Amino acid sequence: MNYTGLKALELAKLIREKQITSKEVTMGFIERIKQKNVKLNAFVNEEFEGAIKTAENCDNILAIGGKELSPLFGVPIALKANMCSEGTKVTCCSKILENYISPYDATVVEKIKKAGMPILGKCNMDEFAMGSSTENSVNGPSLNPWDNSRIPGGSSGGSSVAVAAGLSPLALGSDTGGSIRQPAACCGVVGLKPTYGRVSRYGLVAFASSLDQIGPFSGDIEDNAALLEIIAGYDKRDSTSINKEVPAYSKYLNKSLKGMKIAMPKEYFIKGGLAPDVLEALNSSVEIFKKLGAEFEQVSLPHTEYCLATYYIIATAEASSNLARYDGVHYGYRKKDSKSLIEMMTKSRAEGFGNEVKRRIMLGTYVLSAGYYDAYYLKAQKVRTLIKRDFDRVFEKFDCVLTPTTPASAFKLGEKILDPIQMYLSDIFTISANLAGVPAISLPCGLSDNKLPVGLQLIGKPFMEGELFTLAHAFEKAYGWKNTVNTEV
Amino acid sequence: MITREDVEHVAVLSQMKLKEQDYILFTKQLEEMLKFVEKLKEVNTDDIEPTASVIPLKNVVREDIMAASFDRDIALMNAPDKDFGHFKIPKIME
Numbered sequence: 001m002n003y004t005g006l007k008a009l010e011l012a013k014l015i016r017e018k019q020i021t022s023k024e025v026t027m028g029f030i031e032r033i034k035q036k037n038v039k040l041n042a043f044v045n046e047e048f049e050g051a052i053k054t055a056e057n058c059d060n061i062l063a064i065g066g067k068e069l070s071p072l073f074g075v076p077i078a079l080k081a082n083m084c085s086e087g088t089k090v091t092c093c094s095k096i097l098e099n100y101i102s103p104y105d106a107t108v109v110e111k112i113k114k115a116g117m118p119i120l121g122k123c124n125m126d127e128f129a130m131g132s133s134t135e136n137s138v139n140g141p142s143l144n145p146w147d148n149s150r151i152p153g154g155s156s157g158g159s160s161v162a163v164a165a166g167l168s169p170l171a172l173g174s175d176t177g178g179s180i181r182q183p184a185a186c187c188g189v190v191g192l193k194p195t196y197g198r199v200s201r202y203g204l205v206a207f208a209s210s211l212d213q214i215g216p217f218s219g220d221i222e223d224n225a226a227l228l229e230i231i232a233g234y235d236k237r238d239s240t241s242i243n244k245e246v247p248a249y250s251k252y253l254n255k256s257l258k259g260m261k262i263a264m265p266k267e268y269f270i271k272g273g274l275a276p277d278v279l280e281a282l283n284s285s286v287e288i289f290k291k292l293g294a295e296f297e298q299v300s301l302p303h304t305e306y307c308l309a310t311y312y313i314i315a316t317a318e319a320s321s322n323l324a325r326y327d328g329v330h331y332g333y334r335k336k337d338s339k340s341l342i343e344m345m346t347k348s349r350a351e352g353f354g355n356e357v358k359r360r361i362m363l364g365t366y367v368l369s370a371g372y373y374d375a376y377y378l379k380a381q382k383v384r385t386l387i388k389r390d391f392d393r394v395f396e397k398f399d400c401v402l403t404p405t406t407p408a409s410a411f412k413l414g415e416k417i418l419d420p421i422q423m424y425l426s427d428i429f430t431i432s433a434n435l436a437g438v439p440a441i442s443l444p445c446g447l448s449d450n451k452l453p454v455g456l457q458l459i460g461k462p463f464m465e466g467e468l469f470t471l472a473h474a475f476e477k478a479y480g481w482k483n484t485v486n487t488e489v
Numbered sequence: 490m491i492t493r494e495d496v497e498h499v500a501v502l503s504q505m506k507l508k509e510q511d512y513i514l515f516t517k518q519l520e521e522m523l524k525f526v527e528k529l530k531e532v533n534t535d536d537i538e539p540t541a542s543v544i545p546l547k548n549v550v551r552e553d554i555m556a557a558s559f560d561r562d563i564a565l566m567n568a569p570d571k572d573f574g575h576f577k578i579p580k581i582m583e
Contacts, residue, residue, distance in 0.1 A: 099567070100567055101566065101567060103559060103563045103564070103566060103567075104559075196542075196543050196544060197544050210541065210542045210543070236549075236551075239546070239549040240542065240544060240546065242544060303532070305528075306528060306529055306531075306532055308525075309525060309526040309527075309528045309529050310529065312522065312525070312526060313526055313529075320503065324504070327504070328569055329569075329576055329578055330567070330568060330576055331567030331568065331569070332567070332569070333569075334569035334570065338579050339579060339580075340579055340580065340581070341578055341579050341580075341581045342504075343506075343579070344578065344579050345504050346504050346505055346506035347506050349503075349504055349505045349506075350505045350506045350507055350508075353505070355511075355514075358503075358505060358507075358511070358515070359515060359518060359519075359522075361503050361505070362496070362499050362500065362503055362505075362515055362519060363519060363522055363523075365499050365502045365503045366495070366499050366519065366523075367526075369498075369499065369502060376526065376529075378539055379529050379530075379532075379534060380526075380529060381539030381540055381541060382532075382534035382537040382538070382539045382540075383529055383532050383534060384539070384540040385534075385537050385538055385539060385540040386532065386534070386537060388540060388543060420518060420521075420522065421521060421522065421525055435543075436543060437542075437543030437544065
């Protein structure tokens with residue numbers, strides 16, 4: 001039987017009812033990875049042995065009548081290659097970490113293991129999560145399963161391809177400026193960036209610490225809610241995680257949208273800023289929301305046009321500091337036969353990092369350096385305050401903000417790789433949620449003229465992921481998205 | 490305007506020994522990126538507090554109690570070079 005078209009919660013139910021075993025399901029996905037991954041390049045580290053062992057364990061627990069099992073017990077999952085999992089390679093798709101074996105589990109990985117979910121392996125990404133297409137990966141790009149000549153989005157592109165192409169029912173990604181939502185939109189799956197502080201970042205290789213957040217990829221909203229419930233929560237090992245109870249997100253599904261107020265920021269719909277087919281899909285989606293009882297109003301988020309510049313100062317500054325640790329001393333790539341410590345460090349870093357990472361370290365170092373700190377870094381932090389205030393003001397009156405996830409559907413491989421600023425512009429609609437620290441979800445809402453998925457983004461109030469699920473779930477049921485590539489032979 | 494000397498200085502601060510073609514490429518690209526972020530100068534930020542983090546960060550303290558951490562072998566398992574239970578690096582003085 002082919003399980004790859006089934007959703008994670010359906011698989012969990014079949015496993016719990018002993019109609020199939022976790023091992024059969026896991027082997028099914030492993031088979032599909034073996035068939036498809038050579039081309040799609042979604043997985044960069046296959047961890048099949050460990051996955052099968054976990055699945056067998058699950059089946060043993062079920063055989064003896066295990067109680068209080070997690071809602072996704074026995075269902076396999078994939079990780080992004082920047083998440084630490086004990087005894088496995090965590091490369092961040094960088095040469096500098098090509099041989100790094102993690103000595104410990106990230107908190108999310110600990111939680112996934114505790115929930116009895118076999119880990120199939122690690123997924124491709126732009127090096128250190130810097131990019132929007134996976135083309136910055138030392139392992140080469142992943143391919144979009146809807147059109148193999150196109151990018152899957154990034155940086156968590158491998159995770160989105162894994163779920164879209166039916167190589168894994170679920171995956172985790174990380175999102176610093178759109179790295180979960182943009183690839184979710186490009187590949188026609190659901191991707192959530194939770195509120196900053198909702199999910200522990202302990203064991204996530206840091207890129208920009210005030211923006212990074214881990215979140216779930218899934219085929220639909222129900223699966224996404226179930227997975228968030230497993231990974232969310234306070235962790236004393238991450239001082240930015242927040243001690244706030246994790247709600248039962250499934251309780252937010254199947255609710256009416258009557259009286260819910262959705263804001264449409266005019267700055268996200270300006271003429272020329274959006275492909276016509278994306279705009280058309282968005283307009284049809286708004287009609288669906290209206291039929292479901294939601295109320296719409298146009299609003300202004302006046303500092304929107306400054307988000308990208310603010311982001312590229314803050315994110316690169318934080319990255320330059322976070323990536324200072326890769327010096328060839330304790331772990332990672334070391335240039336052999338160096339005559340001095342400085343030579344070893346400067347050559348290890350120059351040879352170990354790819355160009356995009358170097359570029360960002362350099363920009364970040366520049367904006368933090370003496371004489372430029374106030375003009376760039378401090379200025380960006382102040383503009384960040386104004387961007388956050390824009391959202392605070394809108395959320396006084398509205399439950400969420402609706403925008404496109406991306407300005408256009410997936411672009412061609414190679415199209416933007418030589419022009420960093422063009423590449424950065426593909427994240428123009430997703431960056432604001434990271435700067436403001438608020439949750440945002442992308443879900444499929446239509447097809448472009450060339451039959452590629454189009455994503456819709458809902459941005460919510462801090463810690464109101466539940467409300468986002470309410471809105472997204474009602475829309476999903478009314479719209480009836482069909483993934484046609486997850487069972488494709 | 491960013492000069493070749495600026496890029497060389499930033500490369501030193503970033504601890505990266507770049508190749509000749511990188512200096513040429515990065516001078517051009519950093520110039521473009523800085524021009525792009527110049528946009529922020531338009532925004533009036535007088536009397537605006539900077540946001541370093543969206544959540545109120547406070548120092549997290551704990552009792553200073555001994556607890557187990559990594560074994561030495563595990564801490565050293567990714568070391569590019571080691572000797573006698575220590576990380577080994579090239580000479581730092583003659």
